[in-house]
Amino acid sequence: MDTALYSKRRRRNVITMALAYGATGFGLSWLVLILAVLLWEGFSGLSLSVFTEMTPPPGSAGGLLNPIVGSLVMTIIAVLIGTPLGILAGTYMAEYGRYDKLTMVVRFINDILLSAPSIVVGLFVYEVMVAQMGHFSGWAGAVSLAVIVVPVVVRTTEDMLTLVPDTLREAAASIGLPRSLMIQRVAYRAARAGMITGVLLAVARISGETAPLLFTALNNQFWSLNLNAPVSSLPVVIFQFALSPYKDWQKLAWTGALIITMAVLALSIVARILTAQRKTS
């Protein structure tokens, strides 16, 4: 018996397993650290005035009302544009052309768009809308967010519709439902939870997006719901305030960061619960 070899192998195993434990601790500690600092800094600045007052001029106190509303409006418009487009595209890929060439190409491109740099989307919308219209606008911001929504919704819609058992489709067809009705009344209903999850994930994704808004919606110090003019948004305000030398602004940036993170975490948890229900039922 070569005990030296055995102990060497065991030693190596112990070391690497310790590394695995260490790596997991390392990875999770970042989550804890970031959330702890965020909660600490964010809650210390959180008050009612954050939700009722406008962004202040440098050096004075104020709130985040206009960026919060601006973000909400642009997010809603982006979802209204991006979701139907994404669901229809995903429907084609899962229902009509599951095996055809168009679907394969679209799936490949969509997966790339899913992780393409969002700042490039901002440049694209700048060229197409801002440069043509001659001014920054909330519409341009909403469209650039919609461009980010589409791939997320396409992906989840296709995945969820593919999971719907074919027997359901056959049953619907056998009672004489035309294909379009079968999709709308049967397949959509069966995949509903998953498709809603996709939309929620898309909202979570765009609610923190900053890069595409920087030069499409720009920013606005004042209360404005005019989508033809620059519109304020939370991420851009955080960016601007955090890099400023004013303590009041930096505090507001932290509070804004806390609001965004809580919204994103809440959305992803709801999404998770929805998918968990679908799996158990």
Place this chain on the structure above:
Amino acid sequence: MVDVALQGTGISTAAQVDRAKVLQRLRLSDVAFRHLTRAAAATVLVILGGIIISLVWGSLPALRAFGFSFLYEEVWNPVTEKFGAIAPIYGTIVTSLIAMLIAVPVGLFIALFLTELCPMWLRRPIGIAIELLAGIPSIIYGIWGLFVFAPFLQQHVQPFLITVFGEIPILSTLFAGPPYGIGVFTAGLILAIMVLPFITSISRDVFDAVPPVLKEAAYGLGCTTWEVARYVVLPYTRVGVIGGVMLGLGRALGETMAVTFVIGNAHRISSSLLAPGTTISATIANEFTEAVGDLYTSALIALGLILFIITFIVLAIARLMLLRLNARIGG
């Protein structure tokens, strides 16, 4: 058959006409819906085409003015309108390399922990926690990096690195002082934290796809957990792991906000990793709205085009790798 039967029972012709009308309408809506979804699917391609065309169109003035020298010139001077992209390209690649050097081994070890060591009841919570880390918007990493991480590095880590590596030939130039806090090194670390969840969750998924029989056979031969991971799991999932790593690399290359906060936005290549630098995306984010003059704007769009081409290639390779793995598991 049905129609014949109905006719036989003597149902009125009016009902038959109604029925034909309904069927006609259904057929029409069926065709319309089909074409609608097809058009929507094609829109995805239109978006990609639009991005490429608009970027090329926007960068034409700069490319015409500087030609290929745009790719290797270091000068970036808005006043004299001389622009070269090598400093941001260098920054983008170096920060991503630092990120991958840290995130790949750590991510693989976490995936190994989650698939082999972790007790069942703990797997889901830890998996969810890692995915939450992936869901945190990049601007949060940015503000945290600027106010918490960079000062910490400046006071505690960087002076240590400078003294420790001060005598070693190559490392002493890489870690030459002074400790700014913000810089290429800090940006690379933040990127590492950001891409870690992507690499972890994809590696975990591909590790999970290894047939249990293979692992059990190796365990049955008396292999240690590490040997199973090294000689069974990794070879089986190599393509998928590389795909996941490339996906993380694609994210790191294009990441904007987290980097913009902590890189210092300096258009020069310095030998020290601790010095401020810039990346393509940080340059665009910092300067685009302030860019005066068509040539300046065009140079920034040309930077965007370069970034898009690089990430497109990396992401395309990543997807092809993952497709190959799926094909093998499926077949």
